[in-house]
Amino acid sequence: MSQPNPSAPTLGPGFWEKFALLDRRIIFAFIFLGLALPLFYTIRQPIPVSPEGRAYYQSIENLPAGSKVLLSFDYDPPSSPELQPMAEATFKQLFTKNCKLVVIGLWPQGPQQAEQALATALRDPRFKDKKLEYGVNYANLGYMAGNEIVIQKMNADIISTFPSDYKGNATASLPIMRGVRNYKNFDFIINFSSGFVGTREWVQFCVDRSGAKMIAGNTAVQAPENYPYFRSGQLKGLLAGMKGAAEYETVAGQPGKGISFMGSQSVAHLVVILFVILGNIAYFVSRRKW
Amino acid sequence: MPGMVSLTLAGFLTLGIMSFVYKDNPIYKFCESIFIGVSAGYYFVLIFYQSLLPQLTDKIGLTGALTDSALAYYRQSGSLASVQWFNLIAAVLGMMMLMRLLPKIGWISRWPLAFVIGSIAGLKLIGELQTNIMTQIQKSILPLWAPQYVDGSLSLAASIGQSLTNIVLVGGILTGVIYFFFSKEHKGVFGGAARVGIWFLMVTFGAAFGLTVMSRMSLLIARIDFLLRDWLHLLG
Amino acid sequence: MRKPLILFPLVFLFLFVFASAQTPPTPVDSLQAVDTPDDAGGQVDLTWKPSPDEGRAVSPVIGYQILAAPAADSTFVPIGTASAGATSVTAKDRLENGRPYYFKIRAYAMDSSYAESEVAGPVVPKGSWWNTKPAYLRIVIWMVFVVGFILYNIRKAGKKELYIRPIAGIDAIDEGIGRATEMGRPILFICGLGDAAQAATLAAFSVLGRVAQKTAQYQTRLIVPCYEPIVFTICQDIVKGAYLNAGRPEAYNEKDVFFVVYDQFPYVAAVNGIMLREKPATNFYLGQFYAESLMLAETGFEAGSIQIAGTDQLIQMSFFIVACDFTLIGEELFAASAYLSKEPEQVGSIKGQDWGKVIFAGLSILGVVSVLLDENLRVHFFGFFRKLMLNE
Known part of the structure; x- marks a missing residue:
């Protein structure tokens, strides 16, 4: 390797060689700053709504008031930054439409996530007058082990699949469960998922077998796997990651954490794109030299 | 006060795990051990109370007060209904799984395993065929020339756009299938098609990578928000 | 309402x-x-x-x-x-x-x-054994064909060796074992986060058997940290059996095939720690992977290990491609497992599936042609086929 010419400008080949070997901790530091600094400022940016996000909102909006909706919470706290804002906004839209909500979880911590999202939604002053009551307007049937077999079994009988709810009451005694036998007794199904068991299994074992209508909120990692189901109509709407949450909050007119975190998300993405471009230049310049 | 202690502990643990990006260190090891230990304990309790008790011992009648548990039903009617037989068979299969702990009869545990693998394979086969093969083939049979009409007259730009989308989709599917064809070496025209297939895959991987970066950023934002807002009260 | x-x-x-x-x-x-x-x-x-x-x-x-x-x-x-x-x-x-x-x-x-x-x-209401709706009939037709192809090819594979094209990552498996032996450092084998019933995990078992047999021969240490309890017990059996087959049962160390924790991110934290402390020469990631794929592969890269990955989770492939030296994409993992084991069941399955793919591609092409003729020239082509495939 030749010595760099001392009279050459600083942005010479020497710079790119060094850049190609840049300590990753420096990149981490930039990304950390890119994420943290925007939290101190209010960054207003347009949030374009994708067809999937709009369809998600619209399909709930099109439900007749008072519809019965089944929600499955198939994620745990590590994925809550992406999925919790979606869940909260979804609960609010459903309560606005006076829907009756039955929650289950196929991940052990799913029902607990649902409880938190429900609590946040119920604190909304708009629902004070509605006097929403547990067991009548909403219920949480808790977690059930068995993954896709649970989805399959619910197609035959939901009450025997979940004999008791999250609080230990007999499921059959809940007024909201009166007349509920299988998916046919629900007007709509919503799934929040971050992996297996999740949206894919719901499409396979619930939508395709019972003809139920379903929308889903996914982590961004998982979403590409489920886009084909939206395209084919097996899913009526799909939210992908925090961006999906922000889109939904935008279209529903309920600003929440999804929108407020998008500033950090955008700045961090710019930092990543910048490093990808610089990294590629560094790679090609160094390769040519070597 | 207890709230502040738990917040401080959470903040410390977050920073401890994050310190891994600098390098492996004793604080990270300490936090890692806590994470694994707490998680193992938490899952044990969760599965014990949410799965083992309600699904096994309650249904047999060893715990709980179910009136249709196997034991209660037997006491009442002197016989068992089919559901209770199923529960008992499941319990026996579960016990057989534990035989692994006894080296001499450990082979017994393979039977319930075979049952699980066989039944799930059967269940999944139907699901995969229906959802990922039948429906997806149906939805990907698209016209390669898709005329689009705007206000009753043919729009050439829209038609070309839609047709290109369809061609890319159908081409991507076919060349992708060719790449995963193992009975013929990738040479000549066949090899060329397979090469196009792998390009399609690489583009998909790129998109997936981008979305995952977004996902990871979201997790980090939430943690930073916790550190700055909930713990240090630096944000309003 | x-x-x-x-x-x-x-x-x-x-x-x-x-x-x-x-x-x-x-x-x-x-x-x-x-x-x-x-x-x-x-x-x-x-x-x-x-x-x-x-x-x-x-x-x-x-x-x-x-x-x-x-x-x-x-x-x-x-x-x-x-x-x-x-x-x-x-x-x-x-x-x-x-x-x-x-x-x-x-x-x-x-x-x-x-x-x-x-x-x-x-x-008298009763449950039906068979669902006779057309949607299910189509599935039965597919199943009969695909399962028939597989069974036929398994039979054929039992009689003579069937051709499977070379796959880039396969040679790397032996190279990886050789490298670890030369360097005197261990090999880390991760079977993913799937359960024992998933195809990718089953393929990983097959490769694990092969790797364990080699490590037994070369007396290289093999570390297998497991995520799923049932997968753990099977891994124990496989490694133990491989050491026995290689004639070195005494070299098998039970503590090197161990259960970590049944929780995704704590598992990652633990395996990352193992990578940095044990400095394995070669890491295998074969099976079902989710969000942890990038974290594992990134740490392995940082630790300077040669990395070989394979999964049928296409989304996770992207991270393995970026951070690993060799990758088995999707079905290549199953083909690799068949290629290495030479078992008629596995080779026959790959062949049978290849036949299924020919039919899949053929039907798609016919479908596209029929739609093209139908919508542009108004020529009704393959009426029965369209009814069968498009549910029209």
């Missing part, structure tokens, strides 16, 4: 009290009840000819109530409703499999007078 529900009983009450002359409607005619086909049981399909008084000017029929009883002469209880205009309903409440039921329909007029139909039944 809510209002009529509240108003309904009020209207009834009002009419009941104040109506001066009630004229009962004509009951529904030709009530028929049959067990619902292609279901899990507990349902009965009812059909009838509507009451001619649905359209009468004075006090028309406004709805029907479905009644059921276990015997024709016992008390009938309401189990459902149907609105005026309906001629069929699937009764599914309170019906148990294997018990006979009798049904009748009560037609209600606006003035709350009603008339009951003749009794239909008995019908």
